[in-house]
Amino acid sequence: MSLELKNIRKAFGATPVLDEVSLTLQSREFIAFLGPSGSGKSTLLRIIAGLETADAGEVWLEGRRIDTLPPGERGVAMVFQQYALYPHMSVRENMAFGLRNARVPRAEIDTLVDDAARVLEIEQLLERKPDQLSGGQRQRVAIGRAIVKRPKLFLLDEPLSNLDAALRLRTRVELAQLRQRVEAAMIMVTHDQAEAMTLADRIVVFNDRRIQQVATPVEIYSRPANTFVARFVGSPAMSLAPAIILDDGPVAKVKLGDGTVVQTAVPRDGLPADDVEIGLRPEHVRVAKSESATTAEVLLVERLGERSIIYGKLKDGRSITAEDSGMTGVRVGELVPLTIDGERAHLFGPDGTGYHRRAE
Amino acid sequence: MSLELKNIRKAFGATPVLDEVSLTLQSREFIAFLGPSGSGKSTLLRIIAGLETADAGEVWLEGRRIDTLPPGERGVAMVFQQYALYPHMSVRENMAFGLRNARVPRAEIDTLVDDAARVLEIEQLLERKPDQLSGGQRQRVAIGRAIVKRPKLFLLDEPLSNLDAALRLRTRVELAQLRQRVEAAMIMVTHDQAEAMTLADRIVVFNDRRIQQVATPVEIYSRPANTFVARFVGSPAMSLAPAIILDDGPVAKVKLGDGTVVQTAVPRDGLPADDVEIGLRPEHVRVAKSESATTAEVLLVERLGERSIIYGKLKDGRSITAEDSGMTGVRVGELVPLTIDGERAHLFGPDGTGYHRRAE
Amino acid sequence: MTQSRRWEGLLFVAPFLFVYSAILIFPLLRGLWLSLFRIELFGPGHFIGFGNYERLFGDPIFQQSLINTFLVTLMIVPPLTVIALALALALNRAGRTAAFIRGIFFSSAVLSVTIVTLIWRFVLAPDAGLLGEIWKSLGWEPLPFLSDVHLVLPALAITTIWWSVGFPMLLFLAGLQQIPQDMYEAAALDRASRWTTFSRITLPSLKRTLILVVMLQTAAQLQMFGQSQLLTAGGPSGASRTAVLFLFESAFGRWELGYASAAAEVLFLIILAVTLTQYWATGQMRVGGRGRAG
């Protein structure tokens, strides 16, 4: 067990930001904090780093309580959103600064920095100043600065959000590889779910001052704990629509507002009485070749190359998102038949709790 | 015909930025400028707006030569990357500013602003100052400021790049809808290809001071004019590998470096003699259930929920990207069998020109 | 944060606060104490409560000096601000010429007040001065800038503006460079005329600088001393005696330490009131907070 957070509470003035947050990280685990803006992700990260003090609660790292220590002594390293490189220091100095403060011998500093630079392929940049680097290079320096300290825990606050799409993708791959090479746990804050899904062992979904779900990416995607997680994760978002449970069988069969009946694989037991919401991912709602269970009016077609997303509305006005092949012929305004893959449907109770088919 | 650019040339000091660029826009067409950073997209947009002067060439809008007019009189409106809202003016004043300068009567200004605000759903924000708005709201105000002027041409310079992932997606949809409602042509600069693919009628791909290709999104994706376009568009990027054309049949059959033979649908005639590159989109390289034509070592698995991306390397060390289902069991380090959909393969000549299967 | 770290901040400000309190605040308070005495430079003196203040408010010379001070401040601050702003606008461009001209407009600031007044004496003196010569060559009667009750304050104002235009100009230049370029582009697309661009974009964006300049200049001009002392000795007939000259004369000329101290305190309170009013009015009071990237 690497990091343990116990009942962290934090308010800025009168506005509470975190409410009794607890969390445990395994050694070498890569955790992503995912959540909308303002949900307290950065704040929690900063509490772990010691840049912010919690109002209550404890932070333990590898068996040591660290929330009483100054940031520099906690054994954590952080990569900031804007990198926060020291603009007046060369790349080498930037990376060496923390080591020098820790009174590491000069020779050892050089070795550590050179090693890290090799790993990150920034050896030829060591003598430059940050403003002579491109965005991606800066990022790597920021990571390098964290690596050299050989921390027990890496904290990354939206490390990719400043990069353009292409670079972001590349850097994402680099981060994933880095992860294999360093012997530390990592926490990455993001509000880009693709990032979280791609990189993390487990994802912590935040909303409204609380942790909504802690689970592996696959689980978060396929078994969202509640409507918030369901809608927040997945792009395009899951369509949600009110449904009534029809009374037969061990797995729920539901009827949508437009009359469509969907046979789900969600077990009946535990489900609330009647009013639920059905959740359908776009890839489970496909444009049918022929007549089918339900039809929708097409509002917008997004052609993404390898597939297309169809934004439509059902007969009762509920919006639904469907998928079709990249070369779809569907046009805006058309009525298209849809097939719903009921096996993959999710149900949500009135309090938002999610119910899913039995785990495989 | 709405906008016509004729042989635009532009250099900053000694560095040329645009080289004989010509382009024609239809009325009400939505064009996206797509290209890597520094390829001159913004510069061209600014030349159209009159914020920059071309060294040579002409700009015509609806039959009128406009490159001699001051920016305010060209009948174009622009949405800036950082929005460039006037921080000391309320939303209403921001939107009214241009109209007031054009001496539109006060009552008419009010109507126009109210109308635009209604369309953009920012009526309740009209009295706020920009710093009291969220990123998405600011964006809409910036668009509103452009709309009220009823321009013949909208210019948008990376309008979405400042938004977070979720908001970007929503705003993208909004932009698409806006597009249906205004009677003007639109040019949007972006380096996010998903954005360009989703929204534009046609995409103009820039690189290296020149237009690389002008075509519809589907065509850009399925028939890239050259290797640059091929690699730049599509995420994850198309894998490219050197290949030798094997001499038989009307369509090319090629052999990759690891010996794999791929039967493409690209007609032989017009193809260069022998050395070509083959281009394969990830969705056309799939993890096979059983033994298959080729195998790759897995370097990284990106789980995107509904599908997974496998980054691997072929036996000859060439990297290749493949796709698998969302719940893939593939692990890093494994050797996996791959099926290549040769029908969808692209070929590229030594000068980079693309050759594709016959258009459907 | 732990208690010790909270006090750590105090350590950073302590050296300045110590020097500041010892060398500025203590003398100020001592002056306050002295102002309650009838006391000369030498000799014991005796406590008279607010006697000095009563005398001060009944002293027409002091009242006149206060009025002069306000008038001259009013004559200086607005034009100085406008000129400095105009210069900054004109000189806000790259290139050696602009830098050279900026240097010229700053150059007067390096002179000491002694030299400035000496130079301006030769400009303003009606019989031998530069302006006088120009006037005469135009066939006009030279204006007696330094001996006419109504012209002497404007003369001081002109001198001061010439002397101090450099610093505000630099402040405005800096302010201008902070205004994002794209706002101007947006305005150009909005068909804003040059005047509209200036009045609706540039000026509002410079608000903070403007206030800073006005505030600093107001405080500085309310303390005007050297120009009045050296150029006109406060004359004619006290028409250019500023408040600081008054207190200087009281102290060094008439040795009325208590009285001068009282005048000093009154002047201090006035300047404080004016400065703080301006400061509060602009909401500069916010100190610290989470200083995010800017």
Added chain:
Amino acid sequence: MAAQVDRARLTRAGYVALTIGAILMVSPLLWALLLSLKSNASLVGNSGAAFHPPYTLENYAAIFGNSSTMRWLLNSIIVSLCTTAGVLILASLAGYGFARLEFPFRRTLFVFVLVGLAIPSQAVILPQHQLFAWLHLHNSYPGLVLPGLVAPFGVFFMTTYMRAIPKELDEAAMLDGASRWKIFRSVILPLTIPAQSTLAVFTFLGSWNDYWWPLISATRSNMYTLTVGLAASQMNYAQTSGLGFLMAQAVFASVPIFIVYIVFQKQIVRAMAGAAVR
């Protein structure tokens, strides 16, 4: 019509006005320079003589001929440099404290410092003199330097400037195990160099031209600063017979500051962009 919509092009009238303004600014200075090159005798009763040759360097010779001048120059340099260094140190420390650190009464203390902006120096000069007399600091370098260290504007300036530096830098350094002091010295200070140069120039300027305090504090000729020393060299209180000499002194005394300004001009403008304005 084109790009540079920002820096509105100067109109012809603007150019004319600017040129006239520049001439107005500079002509008194040139005139002073010319005067300094004339013998005193030739200027008596006729300052117009400045516009005709012969010119001479005798006034400068007189300045350098006075054995004390170099001593005064040295004093001025020492005092101005020490004052400048002191102000930079104190103001930077305090600026950092006010901009970044939480401590009791921070806002109150900041306002307390701002109050200093309103204190006319003439108003405290006598109590100050008494204080320094008690401390036996007159006719000493500390006596000349200390009052100059009280620079509320410097604190105000550094505070605003430092507030504009991204706070993440402090935090990164904290995680790098740097102490508060180390952060201040190694991270923040180097980033405030433009502001430091501005403050340096203005402090140096003020200290160099200061007259009244050195006048009453340095009463021994070997402790005079240049301003006081040159004033004492004045032979004639009416400042007439030594006009050329006087102007030579002015030029001589101004040159060092002007050099300082030219050297730092770029930094200054950049610095003010950082502070002041936000």
Added chain:
Amino acid sequence: SPNDGKTHIYLQRFFGECGAEYGGATDVAKAEGECGIMTALINRFNAENPDVHIDVNVIAWPGYPQLTAQIAARDPPDLVTMHSGVISDYASDGLLEPVEPFLKEAHISPSDFTDATRLAVTIDNRIYALPWDTHGGLFHINTALFAKAGLMRGGKPVLPNSAEELLKQARQFQERTGKPYLIQSNVADPAYAARNQFTYMMAEGAVLFPDAKHVRLATPIGHSVATFFKRINDERLGTQNMDTPAAIAAFINGEGGIYPTGTWMLGTFEKEATTPGRPLFNSYAVFPYPRLWGQRVEFVSGHTWIVPKRNRTQQQRTAIARFFRFMADHNYDWTRTGHLPAFKAVLDDPRFRSLPHREDISPLAQMGRPLPGYVRRQNAIEGIVGEEMAAAYTGQKPIDVALRQAENRVNTLLGELD
């Protein structure tokens, strides 16, 4: 350095610094100007007294802020130049040593002093300074213009004997030459108006200071003096808007008939008068202020040497006495500056009388009147009276008002003194 076995005396003076020219000069006769002569004198003293060394501290004119500061800091010099009008301020607070013991040791008797200087250094029958000169206002005259105006008799300019005559001559002068009769420095120079008012009120026998606490200005005499000078301005018989440098330049350039200013300008003007080609060449004469009514007296001041109170060794006291003796012996040399001697003997010295114009101005040493020694803050008073009178002369204030305000301001000032 202090360890050279010599007795060190710390002397503080104004008059400027001219070490470049006179740094090593001991030949007093060859020195020129206040600064030159003073520097040479002190060099000479040091040379003649090898056991004593005078450390000179040159201060900016007039040096009182510094002296005050030094006294406050308990570190005053041993010898200081002081205007006679200022002595009372320091003396009455007990900050100065009475100098009789030094005079005695130097064998100087107060009766050697001219009347004007003796009065000036005596307060309550104690002598507080060694007087060094008398200076006061003189009529510096452009004789070429006077000739043109028909105002020369026997090679001497005709000066008025009464107020009316002055006005008449002035009008005549103005008519014939087209130039102003009087060059006046009215701007930033309160001393000019104060000198006029004091001089001509004294001439009518007015008691300006009946006691140490009161001034009497708003009297019929005061009124008529002010009226007279106002008339000069009303009739534009004098220049209106000049400050001192402008007035000096005007006089040197022959822009007016008479420039009433101090003795200290004599040297400068004389030099002009002996330089061929200058407007003033061979056209310069100078006299004390003429009697316009009443008695022939004139308000004057003077430079003196004072000894601030502090602990001194016997050697230092002796050295000060020797300095006094030396200065007394060399009083003539100082008169070459244009100031009048402090010692009667010099007035009769043929060397003095043979100096240009000295015959003409020497009456000033006898007719000169300082303000009474018991009057303190004479500088400040001069400033106040000058300011108010200038306002009255130029018509900026009604005469009554100006006189009353001057009186009130001075009385308040004096009344506040303990």
